[in-house]
Amino acid sequence: MRVTLLGTGDTTGTPTPGCSCATCERAREMGVERTRFSVHVTNEVTGETLLIDASPDFRSQFLTQGVPLPDAAVITHIHFDHLDGLGNVYRLVNSLDVYAAGETDPQTGESVAETIQRKYHYLDQVTVTEAAPFETFRAAGLDVTLVPVDHPPLLCYGVIVEDGDSKLALTGDTTYAVPDDSRDRLANADLLLADGMLPASACEHHPIGGADHDADGVPRTFGTKHMTRKGALDLADELDADRTRLVHVSHHYGAEDAFADDMAVDGETFTV
Template sequence: MRITFLGNGDSMGTPRVYCNCSVCEEARTSGGNIRLRSSLWLEEEGQPPLLLDCGPDWRAQMELLGIRQCQLGLMTHAHFDHIGGLTEWADACRWRLETADIHAPRDVLNDIRARFPWIERQLTMIPNDDGMSYGSWRITPWKVNHGKNGFSYAYLFENEVTGVKWAYCSDSISLTDGQKAPLAGLALMVLGTSYVEEQYPMDTRSVYDMKEGLQLADEVKPNSVIFTHLSHDVDVNTDYSLPAHVKLASTGMQVHI
């Protein structure tokens, strides 16, 4: 499987319109810190590409890929930064006289229907509460704490031939022991860490910070870690002395599993 990071930003992206911090200003000039909302493009031989989350930067992300068609999607939860591009995707399908399939747990699909009650004319919604197959991979969702924002879903990808596993957990914090269990034995953990070290009270927070992400990685011990869902607190020009197996996601980054 080839994994391409279409976006690595938090809900506001970087630069933030209202902000003049050094990271946002750098993003407006040299651009190293420009961040679109978090999304992945997954490719498996013999299968149509699979879009993981479809935020409001979907159009720009498709243009960066040079892609004119998207047939298959996988959603983690129904917050706008993860589903805001569905209306443009649906409209693209309308113009192409086609439909596409969206997979997500049933409660996520119900939230999408409530927000966009017309969208099933073009996007067929398929519950995946019991998991789904994608080529040689078994994809299984599990519910995770999303702090003050309620809950999200993470996804475990397990190759049914080789047994290799990786996981995508973009929006979570304070995982319980049960929620951490699927993270054991991973080749790769993609984890959302919005801040380097977030100073706000825990009851106001919704995503791990990098310090906490490193602690989680020490506990579950994946072979490699990529931090995504980064806010304007994170500067790519700063050396955070991360361990060799831990990296920050960047737009266009590709990983092969």
Template sequence: MQVTLLGTGDTAGTPVPRCDCATCERARETGQRRSRFSVHVKNERTGQRLLIDASPDFRQQFLDTDVALPDAAIITHVHFDHLDGLGNVYRLLDRLPVHAANETDPETGESVAETVRRRYNYLHQVEVFPETPFEPFEAAGFEITLVPVVHPPLLSYGLRVEGEEAVLSLTGDTSYAIPERSQTVLSGADLLLAEAIVPAAMCEKHPLGGRHPDENGVYRSFGTKHMTREGALDMAERLDAEQVRLVHLSHRYPAEQAFGPKLGVDGEQIVL
């Protein structure tokens, strides 16, 4: 299994256009950039490729890396930074099976799969496959299981990708309050990609503050729908992950911490 981090940033990416903060300036100077979130997973046994979330930066991500275009895709939720790259399959692919959860979201009145189908019904290349959370399915030669996480107000999902040689888990966009049943599915991975939008110290700047403090009062959730760095690292320990990379990172990390150990950057490849 070869995992390529195509996009490791949040909805604004790093650097943010016209932002002159120290983190964005360092990203420009060093070339350590973070586009909107997406992950490419190659099945080295079959040669098939899986795309997890379709970033609006799809085109540039595939220009910047040497990975092949996907044979299948998964959409974890319907926020634009995880979905809107699907339009790029036009004239690039003849067919792209897209897997997404089939649970109806009370907020939207439709499932993630239904939203994808409605949004991209003009593209014959996009073929949507509704999937039931906790029920494994096959895509790109992997066994995959979607699990609910907590990213209000919308339904959002993490997932486990299991190959013959390794297991990859992703928390998806979520607060620290991942349900126990979902944690069980995500546990024991060779690599965990954990959402970690900001350091815990930034919670004081959120209108809702921080949530889910640990025994030392360190917040593990930023507001209601994202994990802090400290929360993500704590979750990696809870899930007994062999390796962890923090992803979905914002430019609000202090410049001296923004590109430290375990923090993913675009283009990083990890072979499991």
């Protein structure tokens, strides 16, 4: 599999429009971006391509990275920065198989798959298929599995993509409190893409602080929805990932840390 990181940022991206913080200025100087989250996977045997999450930056991502338009897509949850790019397939693809969890979310009264069907009912190109957590399905000639993670108040899922012995794992948007069954399935990946939205120090500015503290009192969860860098790296160690890149990264890291080796930027590619 060839993996291209189309979008590695959070909801505002880096640089953030209108922001002149040191990190955004450093990104401009370096000529790098973290647009809204999306990952592109190419099946190097069949040539088929899989999109994981449909970023609002869909058009610019595909133009910038020069990867083929997707044959199939997986949507992890219904927050706009992971879903609202789906409308971009209009007049760009003839057909797109979209896979999403079919379990009903108590918060919305419908599943992720049903939300997609409702919002994009006008897209004749899109065929939505419900997937059950922990049950592997085939998409773009690859084995794909959704696993529940922890991103309240909505249901959200991590994603595992396998091709023979090769394994890509994504935590999805989550706190450090990933359920044990999901951890078991995410373990031993050749490449892990882990939500590391903020540094642990940012928890000082959240109304409820941080959670899931390590033995030294460092929070591994920021607030209620995302991991800190500490949480993401600790989870990667526990999952015994061969390689780890932190994604869904905000501009709230200090400029001296924001572009460290473990912090992904758009356009990175990996062979898995």
